Amino acid sequence: MLLKDSKVAIIGAGPVGLTMARLLQQHHIDVTVYERDKDPQARIWGGTLDLHKDTGQKAMKKAGLLDAYYDIAVPMGITVTDEKAKPLFTKAITDENRYDNPEINRNNLRTLLLGSLWEHTVVWDRKCTDVKVSDGQWQILFENGTQASADFVIGANGGMSGIRKYITDTAIEETGTMILQGDLPQPEIQYPELYRLCNGNRLMAAHEGNLLVINPNNNGNLAYGVIFKIPDKTEYNFQGEESIRQFLLERFSNWGELYQQLFQLTSSFRSLPTRKLPLSKPWKTSRPLPVTLIGDAAHLMPPFAGQGVNTGLMDALILSENLTCGKYESIQAAVNDYEQQMFIYASEAQRASSENEIEMRHPDFSFRQLIG
Template sequence: MVLQHKKVAVIGAGPVGLTFARLLQQSGVEVHVYERDKNQHTRIKGGTLDIHHDYGQLALEKAGLLDEFYRYSRPTPERSTDQDGTLLEENYPAEGHLYDRPEIDRNDLRTMLLGHLDPGTVVWDSKLTSLEQPQDGTFLLHFENGDTAAADVVVGANGGMSNVRKLVTDAHPEYTGTVVIQGEVLQPDLHCPDFKQLCGQGNMAAIAEQMFVFSQTKANGALNYYISFRRPEQWIRECGLDFTDKKAVSTYLDQLFANWNPAYRQLFSATDEYTLLPMRRLRPENWKPHHNITLIGDAAHVMPPFSGIGVNIGLLDALYLSENLLNEACRSIDAAIQAYEVQMFAYASKAQEDTAEAESSIHSEKRFDEIRREKR
């Protein structure tokens, strides 16, 4: 095995990095995961994740975690509504397919993965600031807290703005033309009962006026939602919105949704926290020569969430990279990494194309006209 007596450093304790670490530890590989969060109890922002049976679940199965994943996750109904608040469609997972795409809270997924790693695997409060690769091939990692670490292999799994990426490619994530305002309501039954009735107990999507609203119900009943719309990149700098000022953002959204059912605006007034998320895409191409280092997950191929495939592609990365590194047929670490990257470039590029198509369709005037015709 090419990793025998080698130290592997994974940068980022998201689901992809932790799954990759688990897959290596099953074969006795020495691996540490370096994470900027203060500790494992740091709250993770964001909505629920749907892990597909033919993508992400393959990695969890190989990691021996599928049964436990089913205990943490839940089959989730999905609704489609219009801007008037009319229920257009509601789908429940069919019997026999309940766990094809179950949803799981991000914190629950992290808890599950951490529970199956050796004690001390994750080194918390370790934000990577720089990375050196001396001539002997051993990497030297520097962290914001002043600590350093050495590793023979480095895997960047620290998201779309990864600072590991510069050793692999000169490419930078590009703005797609879409912005997302993310909101969270901790007590929706109390503070936005009309919207809660509209969205039910699962996921809800609405498309109108070239805007997309998507809400998710977490395990504790809280709501996470996303509102997406097209804007030029300079709008991000010039809109003048302070996203820590909940009232200002709610007022802006009220104006944006003036033609929508009041239940949507009730959602905004109930929101506990807002985050602005410019959508970015990094095409997995034109990587420069690199030695004993690679990227997985969003660090390799960040993409918007409009086809719901991002984390699943990242989990495939963890699966295929670990399989290649543990494959006795691979004669070197670089050969194993190259074999993985060839695979990843193919399926990640397809996922990028599907996501770009979905993003364009969701926010197109044509889509809006089609919905209006259907209502008539």
């Protein structure tokens, strides 16, 4: 086996990095995951994730976790309204589609994956600042002054990964879209009218280039995202929660009172300009030691086709199979084949996401166009 006597380091304990660790440990490979979060209880911001049957769920099945995912994840229908909160269309959950892409809270998915790993696999409070070659190994440097060594490094630490310099000089690009995320705890108590309107479904509304997507069941919170094209970047230098709230109330002033109240009741916001790492030119083939990227570190893309985490889980599935199948003569050969495959399917995922992004920002866009 290629990795029989090798130490593997995975940088990043997101769903892709943890799944990669699980798939390698099934073959008794020595793998350690280094994560910047202080501990496993650190909250992960963002909406729920939905793992698709033909990508993310395949990786979970290989990891022996698909049934556990189904036990935790929540099948969700879709309700589309106009800007005044008048329902226009509903796509219900049926026996036939309930397992297509059920939604799971990010923190719950992390807990599931952590529980599948050997004890002490993840080392917390380790923000990677650099990797260097020394004495025939990778030396991994962390912000807190500690170091670690490995024979093979897999970067799974997101779109701003510093490991990427050994692999590509391609720069991250902003796509021109802003997402403002908000959370409302105990929505059935704090905002029962909107909670009832959702009726367990994701709720979506679009009007004149402004989009609102609401998930009423994100581990006890109602989580939502507001999406719009950025006409002038200098216009959006938000200073705290209140500045975001006032911006939303003004931008959505012609929307219904139900949505206005949502912004007024929200206590915490997060702004997120969308970015992309184009797969427009080949990666470097000359590397000092085996190293590669998976997940957002490899192919960051906007979330408008639901492909990001699913593409990353396909990375973990294909790379782990290449490293353990006995077909390749070296780690780098297994990595090269994975990267060649990844460029094809990840480029297609990026293309689909970009097409949806352009379509969604059009003033006449309706969510029914995407739902069918």
